[in-house]
Amino acid sequence: MNRISGPLLKSGQPDKVDRVVAPSLERRRLRAYALILLVDAVLINLSFAIAALAYEGIWWEPRSMLAAQTLLPLYFTIAMYNSTYGQKALDDWVFAVRQALTALLVSAALLNFVGFYTKSNAEFSRVAVTLGLIGAAFAIAASRRVVPRLIERFWGGRVRNRLVINDGGPEFALPLSLTVDAKDYDLDPAGDDPFMRERLGKLLRNQDRVVVSCPPERRMEWAVLLKSSGVYGEIVSETAHELGALGVNRFKDQDATSLIVSTGPLGLRGRIAKRVFDIFAAIFGLIILSPLLLYVALRIKLEDAGSILFVQERVGRGNQPFHMLKFRSMRMGQLDPDGEVSTAREDDRITRVGAFIRRTSIDELPQLINVLRGEMSIVGPRPHALGSRANNKFFWEVDGQYWQRHSLKPGLTGLAQVRGHRGATEQEKDLTDRLQSDLEYIARWSIQRDLQIVYRTLWVLRHKNAY
Numbered sequence: 001m002n003r004i005s006g007p008l009l010k011s012g013q014p015d016k017v018d019r020v021v022a023p024s025l026e027r028r029r030l031r032a033y034a035l036i037l038l039v040d041a042v043l044i045n046l047s048f049a050i051a052a053l054a055y056e057g058i059w060w061e062p063r064s065m066l067a068a069q070t071l072l073p074l075y076f077t078i079a080m081y082n083s084t085y086g087q088k089a090l091d092d093w094v095f096a097v098r099q100a101l102t103a104l105l106v107s108a109a110l111l112n113f114v115g116f117y118t119k120s121n122a123e124f125s126r127v128a129v130t131l132g133l134i135g136a137a138f139a140i141a142a143s144r145r146v147v148p149r150l151i152e153r154f155w156g157g158r159v160r161n162r163l164v165i166n167d168g169g170p171e172f173a174l175p176l177s178l179t180v181d182a183k184d185y186d187l188d189p190a191g192d193d194p195f196m197r198e199r200l201g202k203l204l205r206n207q208d209r210v211v212v213s214c215p216p217e218r219r220m221e222w223a224v225l226l227k228s229s230g231v232y233g234e235i236v237s238e239t240a241h242e243l244g245a246l247g248v249n250r251f252k253d254q255d256a257t258s259l260i261v262s263t264g265p266l267g268l269r270g271r272i273a274k275r276v277f278d279i280f281a282a283i284f285g286l287i288i289l290s291p292l293l294l295y296v297a298l299r300i301k302l303e304d305a306g307s308i309l310f311v312q313e314r315v316g317r318g319n320q321p322f323h324m325l326k327f328r329s330m331r332m333g334q335l336d337p338d339g340e341v342s343t344a345r346e347d348d349r350i351t352r353v354g355a356f357i358r359r360t361s362i363d364e365l366p367q368l369i370n371v372l373r374g375e376m377s378i379v380g381p382r383p384h385a386l387g388s389r390a391n392n393k394f395f396w397e398v399d400g401q402y403w404q405r406h407s408l409k410p411g412l413t414g415l416a417q418v419r420g421h422r423g424a425t426e427q428e429k430d431l432t433d434r435l436q437s438d439l440e441y442i443a444r445w446s447i448q449r450d451l452q453i454v455y456r457t458l459w460v461l462r463h464k465n466a467y
Helices: 016-020 026-056 062-081 087-091 093-117 126-155 194-204 216-229 268-288 290-304 352-359 367-373 400-407 428-443 447-457
Strands: 002-004 162-166 178-181 209-213 232-236 247-251 256-263 309-315 321-327 377-379 411-413
Touching (some): 016 194, 026 126, 062 126, 209 216, 268 367, 400 428
Parallel strands (some): 002 178, 162 178, 162 209, 209 232
Antiparallel strands (some): 247 256, 309 321
16 A cells, blocks of 8 residues: 655646556556456367367367367357456456356356257267366366466556545555545545646546545535546445445455445446447548548638637546647637637627538537547537636536536537537526436447437537527
């Protein structure tokens, strides 16, 4: 366990949080899963080959190897869904053995079921197949016992980033974790300071598990913060039903209990699927739309010889700022980088080209580059400027759930946009309608829904509120 302490980090001071931002261990885990999967394939094939040699005296006997090759896809499919290749399997070898043997047993039963109905059972030697399964079971179990030792030797036992935030609650320690004091980083969960949320977002970046120890009166505020950060978050507590806890963790090695209050909106498979979709869609869009993009860039340059792109800081996933790209639609001397003044109809700041590209949403197309950078997604809550207001209030002052929309990457389009919630936020309802759609999208995300939203976006590119 490492403990970090230091001076308070005020909003205007150099941000020393960068020094303790954790590196992502997700690739390390993926490499481990891939290696274990490959070892399983080798062990199953070798077990069946050795069984055939022992029983029939033939190495790599075709019928036995056909059984092994038929078994493998069944085994891998079941193993993928029962967490045989999951985080817990990397540091709990008993759990890993149980899940792997369950997958092997079920896949063997399915193999026999398929063989019975295809009348191909007679082609297999029952004794050789049975010996192969027994050998594979022992070999896989032995390999799982070795995995934690290899992780300890080569990776220091770390396959997950774990962070403990001490905010004046009960003393709490978590092995192989980083512990920080909230006061050292000026983290106040009750405040609305966006700079504090940025600092917290950096601390939580790449963390796989976050545990907060705080007094009872601060649990609700920390629960809201964790929910809006898109991380697996827990709060050390005895009872806190009002937090909307997702589960309870009991730590065997110490007298402590934590409530799970957030898990992040997407699991590993969901994040991979969404990212793959984003990359392919962004590349396809840039290629297909390249003539239009070049034409618009030329028109902007010819109209007033200013910059082609307008770069504005927006709030992204985990409340982290990023630089969003748009085609410049306003005159050079009247740009609004902080987004403090909403665009109005017949706004005299907008150029002739700008009026057209805003009406048709063409000004948003450079954000395909943000998607490739990993800062945005094709579909998600639209990113807002930090200074944006509704009814002269900052967005987070209108509704306390506002920060929760940042648990996913912001999108080029979103559910709120296809429902017509676009344009200036003059009234508080203009924001709350969008927020309701954003939270609904996060709660019910699926690739199918992303495709539906992209399709529906094509029909609302021109909208009465797009100006």
